[in-house]
Amino acid sequence: GQNIDQPTEMTATEGAIVQINCTYQTSGFNGLFWYQQHAGEAPTFLSYNVLDGLEEKGRFSSFLSRSKGYSYLLLKELQMKDSASYLCACYYMEYGNKLVFGAGTILRVKS
């Protein structure tokens, strides 16, 4: 299988910074996505990393290390609306070109 591991839940304070980690199986790996999913809604695309390094997009940044099979999503200046589930997903070409999701990290932002 393609084990994708991320913490189940995290809690952070409004205005703070939070880092959500994700580890994955490297065999056949060809890119990593982060998605945000609010309760009862569809997942929405946040970021895509295929090369090592940091991709910054406003308050959100995503980092990838292919050799370590590791990624993180960094959320700055947290807002209450950031309370959601954050899904790490990996694209595997040797398994029929499919996007495999982790179980998601529920982030709770408190005031």
Add this chain to the structure above:
Amino acid sequence: DTAVSQTPKYLVTQMGNDKSIKCEQNLGHDTMYWYKQDSKKFLKIMFSYNNKELIINETVPNRFSPKSPDKAHLNLHINSLELGDSAVYFCASSQALRHPSYGYTFGSGTRLTVV
């Protein structure tokens, strides 16, 4: 304009019934998918089609049969529904099979409840 639309949004039905969920995308994407999200919120791929051709067929019971009449539509038919089929089913599409950098666009989901 809805990019990926699924119908119905909610579906409550009895065990043993047969039901269909429809999905349409107006993004011009070549590839479409069905994902199942269970009560633990785990999103798991079921099927993918590229330009009407079945590409991925995960270990899904034969009671589930996808149909793609054209590349803009991917429907899911489920026979003999069971309690364990209760979940949220998401349709998604992507630009091209080998160039995923733009990500998948998901429909709003169909919440299926089997009673």
